[in-house]
Amino acid sequence: MPELAAKASQLLKWYDRHRRRLPWRALPGVTADPYAVWLSEIMLQQTTVTAVKPYYESFLARWPTVHALAAAPTEDVMTAWAGLGYYARARNLHACARVIAAEHAGRFPDTEAELLELPGIGPYTAAAIAAIAFDVPATVLDGNVERVMARLFAVTDPLPKSKETLRAWAATLTPKKRAGDYAQAVMDLGATVCTPTSPACVICPWSTACAARAQGIAETLPRKLKKVEPPQRYGVAFWMVRKDGAVLLRRRPSKGLLGGMVEVPSTPWRAEAWSPQEAHAEAPVKAQWRTLDGQVTHTFTHFRLSLQTCVADLTPAQAKAFDDVLWTPLTAMGEVGFPSVMRKVAEHAMKHIA
Ligand code: SF4
Known part of the structure; x- marks a missing residue:
């Protein structure tokens, strides 16, 4: 639909001017390195950009290729990961590097289906790697994207029930061209403009299209079912x-x-x-x-x-x-x-x- 294509193109224009500079992000016009994309996406699961930066840089300096990481002793990888939390990610990271080195000649597959077969890669990460590293029009849905979609389309059903609705909305906007930039653009919008509290709607490229803004309910979205206190x-x-x-x-x-x-x-x-x-x-x-x-x-x-x-x-x-x-x-x-x-x-x- 033309209005959906227009939304994607508005966001891409915004991204070209306001993209975040991140150590794992390729410069405009440069092809992304799938190893760097994969490493950063695994580290970013459940962790903030600020916490990840020094780990990403030290991993890449120490193991600059997937072959180098695959050849490292597991204990060295675990020690280098220490402090980043969720340690199953580090074990899976190493297992995945070994599979890529041994069974894929060091090259990451470029489809979501093949990426999903690899250790430690779930639907979000498969979509992110396919889009960012290979420009495949995959729909990336993380917390930032969920929030932006919930607001843009005024989805008032609470998460996690509304997840598939949000995914469907996100899919309608994903463009065929510049899919990788688009995926990073929505994530950047969520991280820097459409923030959890006090979204900066006046500077948002989607401000006139945003249903939640029009209804004055942006800050209340996405709704979430009450979390049970952990034991x-x-x-x-x-x-x-x-x-x-x-x-x-x-x-x-x-x-x-x-x-x-x-x-x-x-x-x-x-x-x-x-x-x-x-x-x-x-x-x-x-x-x-x-x-x-x-x-x-x-x-x-x-x-x-x-x-x-x-x-x-x-x-x-x-x-x-x-x-x-x-x-x-x-x-x-x-x-x-x-x-x-x-x-x-x-x-x-x-x-x-x-
Ligand atoms: S207009 Fe406001 S609420 Fe809507 S997408 Fe933009 S920042 Fe988010």
């Missing part, structure tokens, strides 16, 4: 110090939450708080445990965690009983590559026993 879990971390000052750390099993990451050992994380007796019975060693004041708190996707920290000095005999662990001097804690929750535990312990 609370409790655990106790054990900070064990050897005579030379080194601390016992270990690597978590490769599958499951924080899989493959380095941790301070702890009790299981459960719905009830731990009494000191229960916690000490779960400790890796019988020792004179001291409980530190305060708690470490961390929010995961599906639950909140509150961790107490117990500290003990181990005798040489106790320390010797452990094998397959990482005895780590305090001076090297910064290079361990902790996931955020464990970095908090380490900082808490070091602050309280300094």
Whole structure:
């Protein structure tokens, strides 16, 4: 329909003047590198542009090609990812690099269907790579695009129920030409103009076409069903110090939450708080445990965690009983590559026993 094509072209004109400069984004007229697009899109899942930038730059400097990343030891990739969260993404990233190197001669496929077959690539990421790296007219629907579509077409049904309606609206606007620029343009509009609170409608290229603006309901959209509060879990971390000052750390099993990451050992994380007796019975060693004041708190996707920290000095005999662990001097804690929750535990312990 001509009015839909006109909307796409208005937005592309706006994009040509106001596009964000992002390290992974090709300059105007330059063909995007699929490896860079893929790497950035995986990192950006559930994470902000600001948080991703330094990780993206250091990954690309260290592993400039998909072959280089595929050849890296998994532990190096996990350590480089530490702090970015959602660690299954890092495991899938590495698995995907290996598949691309071994089965696709280092070249990313250019269709959504083939991209969806790869580890760690869901519908959003497949569409984003197909559009941005290969200019395929794929419909990209992330939180920014959902918000813009909900407002532009005044969709008042709440998310997640309205997702398919929003996808259908987004598909009607996706142009056949410059599909990659268009996908990035909608995302930029959502990130910089049609923001969650106080959208800047006066400078929006779609201001005259926007149904929510006309009805005065832009800020109330998209509506969302009330989120259920995540459950609370409790655990106790054990900070064990050897005579030379080194601390016992270990690597978590490769599958499951924080899989493959380095941790301070702890009790299981459960719905009830731990009494000191229960916690000490779960400790890796019988020792004179001291409980530190305060708690470490961390929010995961599906639950909140509150961790107490117990500290003990181990005798040489106790320390010797452990094998397959990482005895780590305090001076090297910064290079361990902790996931955020464990970095908090380490900082808490070091602050309280300094
Ligand atoms: S006019 Fe306002 S609400 Fe509508 S798309 Fe633009 S910024 Fe969003």
